[in-house]
Amino acid sequence: MRWPGRTIWDTRVQGVCGIIAASVDGEVHLFASATFAQVSLDPPKVIINPNRTYGIEEAVRLSGRFSINVLPKSARYLMINLMKMRRRQPEKDKVLGIRIIEDDLRIPFLEGNLRTVFCEVERVVESGDRRLYIARVLDFRINPLAGELPLLFSQVTVHSKYPTLRHVVRTSLVLTGALDGLKRVKQKLRPSPPANIPKATYEMAGCTEQEMTVVLKPGAVDRSRILRPPGSPRLITKTLGICVVGTGWGQTHARYLQMLGPNVRIFICGQNREKTDRIARVFGAAGVFYGLEQAVADSRVDALTLALPHHLHKSAVEMAAAHQKHALVEKPIATNLADADAMINTARQAGVILMIAEDMHFRPAIREAVDLIDRGAIGEPLYFLAHAGGVRRPSGWAADKERMGGGVLVDIGVHYVRALRLLMGEPDSVYASSAMQINTKMSGEDSVQLMFSSRFGWQGHMLASWSTQRGHLPDIVVAGERGTLHLWPGAHYLDYYPVEPRLATKLLSFVRPYSLQERLMRPTLQRIRKRCADKDATGYLGEMKEFVAAVAEGREPVTPAEDARRDLQIILRSYESLADGTTHSI
């Protein structure tokens, strides 16, 4: 039976799959293609038509050189993963875990292909939303995998988990004529409009010049993200003396230090003797100090964790550095940038480690979310939404704007600034505003909302409040063109909602009457819960482990103090915006 083709993909002109690689300014760009082919015999020339909205197009245009890496059938998942990856993802090779090589031709290519063809552009033919690059072949190599069949486009368009089983079922349906029967039934239930290949192809993937300008406005590659969440921290093998300074939040430090095992000897330092002694007993401390001066002077102490009022961070770090003690300081790094810079310089000059305790950096769900974003699960990330805080009545120094450095924003908001940077990237501007103050017993703000903007095309919104109840909402939402991620505080999982209907949603779409379909449809039908292998849901343990490991190994921590300085800078710009009601660049 014959059926009308509806899109350009029905023409089956897309044949052998490969990866086109080119580099410009030291950055390698990869592009999954099934539309390259030879165009003349002598001299041998080839044609590629890279999508103009991808970074590869610029790389080929500017460098004038590229390689075509023909994939073997066994590289099916590599091709699928590259095709699924978000268009503007930088460093695709690293996300895919593939090795890129460059030799004397200075053209990047991949290892382990069927064939690699090295090309130099001779001519460019403008052809609508693609450019045809006609290139002469400089060299080509047949790789050891020769003999294996090449991967075909028709083998990667269906993302079945069981491709062989699917092929067997499909073949039987074709041979028995059942597939034609099913198609006829579907056509009867939902008649297709007359085939119009140009229209349908344009609607699915085509682009006019005007649209191209819009698509490329925020750049073909999203270079906004600098920070990356680290992998799970390693185990500590060296015995160290760590002194927890502060008996409030310091107890949390002590609890997580205790989890690191016998290699960490805990000391407690506080001002209130009775409370300090009690906490020391609870955690089986190796020693007690009643003032920072005593702690830094003790030779058994290698490093300090400082859980102090924010305005004391600078003086405490200076005291520790003067005695060659490493320091883990609670966030925010300081209450102003001058103090932050002084702390960083002091630590550098003394040759000691200064790390700021930012648990978001170590939260497994953030790591998982970044991985999903990089692999294209949500397409281009567009919006970041954070709802931070929960009802809290701060007292003492935490209610004092001067000692705190502000209100809820500097205390809780700073975590979500880091989350924004890890998940989306560096914001370029911020606008802050706040509702009426409810808690008049604190001099800092009790709630604030921020609107972040990036020149790379994404936006962020954050609500930090100590005067509202969050309810059962995720604390972070990342919404993209192909899906949305929900992250929950203290959860070792995250929820993923793809735009593409899942099987249950698809089946329910056939239910009639519509009133019944509406009753049966639930948003949770689209939910995919991704569980993190790392059970350290808050990231506190990872953060503590990393600090102790950095001290033990005498190296810079995975998140240096400069990262926290940048967090503070963003917070301070937000305060400036809050004060004058205008948007501030960061």
Place this chain on the structure above:
Amino acid sequence: MISPYISTSVIESTVGLVIVKAGEIRNAMTVSFYSEVAHHPTALWISIAKSSFTHELLRQQPEFTLAVLNQKQINIANTCGSVSGRDQDKCSFLDLYETPQGFLFLRGALASTSSRVRDSVDLGEHTLFIANILETELESRTSHLRQLLLSDLKT
């Protein structure tokens, strides 16, 4: 004798048949130099040797059908790739049918696509024809088969 298109190809590719008709004259030629051009406007390209009969006919009537062959159509590819249309009417032994728009489509091919040439580029011994896609028909009976590859013709 192995065709130079097979023996000296630098890239593995799928194989198709270009079918052209100029007045009463028709011809079919095996090709491996073809692919997609763009999604908007929706177009494909074929590269044809200037010395071929197909090239001559395309210059007269800038329209063609590209039929993508399946793995079992080796004989068609071999026959249409080894004889010139000037010497023999290759279409006479092909199972062709005419579409309402007057294009010849190949029965059993994975897909047959009619196209109208909108631009051509001189590449020396070959001419690159860029053509707008008009219509496509898919054959469901052969949809489980893979495309015929250039390397299949070597064996």
